[in-house]
Amino acid sequence: MNKTGKPRAGAGAAKVPAxxxxxxxxRQPAETKLAELKRRLLEISDLAAxxxxxxxxxxxxxxxxxxxxxxxxxxxxxxxxxxxxxxxALGTLLDQLAPYxxxxxxxxxxxxxxxxxxRDFEKAIKLPSAYVARASALGSASYDAWTRARPANxxxxxxxxxxxxxxxxxxxxxxxxxxxxxxxxLIDAAEEGMTTASVRSLFAELRSKLIPIxxxxxxxxxxxxxxxxxxxxxxxxxGFSLSVVKQFGYDTDRGRLDKTLHPFCTxxxxxxxxxxxxxxxxxxGDALFSTMHECGHALYEQGVAAALEGTPLGMGTSAxxxxxxxxxxxxxxxxxxxxxxxxxPVLRDTFPDQFRQTGFESFYRAINKVQRSLIRTDAxxxxxxxxxxxxxxxxxxxxxxxxxxxxxxxAWRARMQxxxxxxxxxxxxxxxxxxxxxxGTGTVGGGFQSYTIxxxxxxxxxxxxxxxxxxxxxxxAKGEFGTLRGWxxxxxxxxxxxxxxxxxxxxxxxxxxxxxxxxxYLREKYGELYRLDxxxxxxxxxxxxxxxxx
Ligand code: ZN
Numbered sequence: 001m002n003k004t005g006k007p008r009a010g011a012g013a014a015k016v017p018a019x020x021x022x023x024x025x026x027r028q029p030a031e032t033k034l035a036e037l038k039r040r041l042l043e044i045s046d047l048a049a050x051x052x053x054x055x056x057x058x059x060x061x062x063x064x065x066x067x068x069x070x071x072x073x074x075x076x077x078x079x080x081x082x083x084x085x086x087x088x089a090l091g092t093l094l095d096q097l098a099p100y101x102x103x104x105x106x107x108x109x110x111x112x113x114x115x116x117x118x119r120d121f122e123k124a125i126k127l128p129s130a131y132v133a134r135a136s137a138l139g140s141a142s143y144d145a146w147t148r149a150r151p152a153n154x155x156x157x158x159x160x161x162x163x164x165x166x167x168x169x170x171x172x173x174x175x176x177x178x179x180x181x182x183x184x185x186l187i188d189a190a191e192e193g194m195t196t197a198s199v200r201s202l203f204a205e206l207r208s209k210l211i212p213i214x215x216x217x218x219x220x221x222x223x224x225x226x227x228x229x230x231x232x233x234x235x236x237x238x239g240f241s242l243s244v245v246k247q248f249g250y251d252t253d254r255g256r257l258d259k260t261l262h263p264f265c266t267x268x269x270x271x272x273x274x275x276x277x278x279x280x281x282x283x284x285g286d287a288l289f290s291t292m293h294e295c296g297h298a299l300y301e302q303g304v305a306a307a308l309e310g311t312p313l314g315m316g317t318s319a320x321x322x323x324x325x326x327x328x329x330x331x332x333x334x335x336x337x338x339x340x341x342x343x344x345p346v347l348r349d350t351f352p353d354q355f356r357q358t359g360f361e362s363f364y365r366a367i368n369k370v371q372r373s374l375i376r377t378d379a380x381x382x383x384x385x386x387x388x389x390x391x392x393x394x395x396x397x398x399x400x401x402x403x404x405x406x407x408x409x410x411a412w413r414a415r416m417q418x419x420x421x422x423x424x425x426x427x428x429x430x431x432x433x434x435x436x437x438x439x440g441t442g443t444v445g446g447g448f449q450s451y452t453i454x455x456x457x458x459x460x461x462x463x464x465x466x467x468x469x470x471x472x473x474x475x476x477a478k479g480e481f482g483t484l485r486g487w488x489x490x491x492x493x494x495x496x497x498x499x500x501x502x503x504x505x506x507x508x509x510x511x512x513x514x515x516x517x518x519x520x521y522l523r524e525k526y527g528e529l530y531r532l533d534x535x536x537x538x539x540x541x542x543x544x545x546x547x548x549x550x
Pocket of ligand 1: 293297323326
């Protein structure tokens with residue numbers, strides 16, 4: 001495979017004359033077959049989109065009474081989509097189109113479509129329908145139980161579900177044997193091309209450089225964030241949040257913002273990419289930063305080339321790359337000094353009574369407060385990754401059989417104490433806090449690493465954008481985001497799923513995934529905020545393009 005994204009040597013140029021010389025009646029079947037492939041893939045895409053509409057409705061406006069029937073309706077659509085995606089006729093079409101694809105440039109839409117559809121098909125047929133149905137049923141039942149068990153702090157109620165989920169995860173891995181580590185197939189499903197070993201070494205490197213920053217910050221007094229507490233009306237918070245993301249470039253003719261419990265972004269078509277948020281009227285921040293975060297996901301989806309619509313290419317390439325975009329817009333832009341230089345006056349106009357007395361620095365420090373904390377979703381930019389690494393290690397131990405599910409609460413507490421210096425008083429704020437192990441696909445593993453990969457990549461993409469357009473921070477300080485968005489669209493968004501995550505990173509940034517831009521970003525931003533006396537960077541990193549320069 002040609003990883004550079006360039007046409008294979010001799011493939012594009014050499015085969016054109018041959019194709020031109022081929023009689024029309026011989027070329028026709030490949031084009032007809034390609035049309036047939038697209039027709040079949042469009043049906044699968046439509047079923048998935050219909051399933052997404054049902055999920056969006058359930059998470060926003062559906063009355064509670066609809067839950068039982070909605071679970072059945074969703075399962076029906078999932079089953080129909082799965083049946084179509086493992087149809088032997090689809091496999092035959094892909095076989096027949098292989099020679100045609102080999103004559104096309106690697107990065108053409110058609111070659112990419114045939115390549116990715118083949119990969120999806122080969123993965124889908126490894127999973128027996130009975131397994132898919134069992135995993136889906138466990139996911140639904142476990143999620144339903146978790147919604148009651150977490151508030152009740154009842155880990156015992158979740159024990160049998162989690163034990164089954166660990167078993168199902170091992171069973172899933174078995175369908176993709178041989179593998180080096182039992183979590184490899186689960187990780188590959190989220191981050192194509194990554195393995196347990198590659199994530200472990202990435203995390204070990206990040207961790208060794210992150211810990212001194214966390215220690216240096218946490219030695220300092222915790223800054224106050226009282227200015228974020230008070231009375232902030234829901235309409236004003238929603239209005240401010242929406243005006244910000246529209247300025248980022250979120251197109252509300254092709255999307256909308258609604259309220260939900262756990263914010264998310266969903267896509268039904270390129271003309272309909274929706275985001276959701278939640279509002280706490282006693283606290284400013286959650287609604288805005290959640291909206292920015294989901295807007296980052298939405299900008300990615302709204303930016304996918306229209307030609308890829310309705311195919312497996314018409315979406316972001318991986319969970320980690322997707323998360324890099326939500327983090328980039330939420331944190332590197334939205335929690336940045338440059339951004340607030342423009343938006344602070346707008347904020348004071350929107351909430352004059354609440355922010356009249358608040359100075360810029362107090363506000364900026366409040367929204368970037370670093371603190372050792374119990375809850376991942378409330379964690380700051382610096383300590384967040386420690387929460388992820390802990391979860392990643394614990395789920396590996398569960399899958400390896402070195403940790404029994406019944407011992408998870410204690411292992412969680414011990415690891416929190418060791419890594420973050422705080423331990424939860426109960427499981428509600430401990431191993432029951434995240435939904436990831438108690439729903440969804442009915443499996444454990446392969447999900448959490450994408451958040452930290454997203455953090456790492458957010459800084460790497462941003463640094464590359466600033467290197468190409470050094471005025472980006474100055475533009476952000478004027479409330480202008482077109483150059484940044486345009487670069488991301490050109491380098492990342494438009495390609496959808498045409499390229500693997502590693503290919504996307506290489507094409508956009510000129511190198512493989514690296515923790516350096518992220519660490520430089522954290523050291524610069526938090527070094528300045530907390531006046532840290534950090535050891536100097538190694539010489540070869542000192543000229544690295546700064547991410548947060550403004
Ligand atoms: Zn996200």
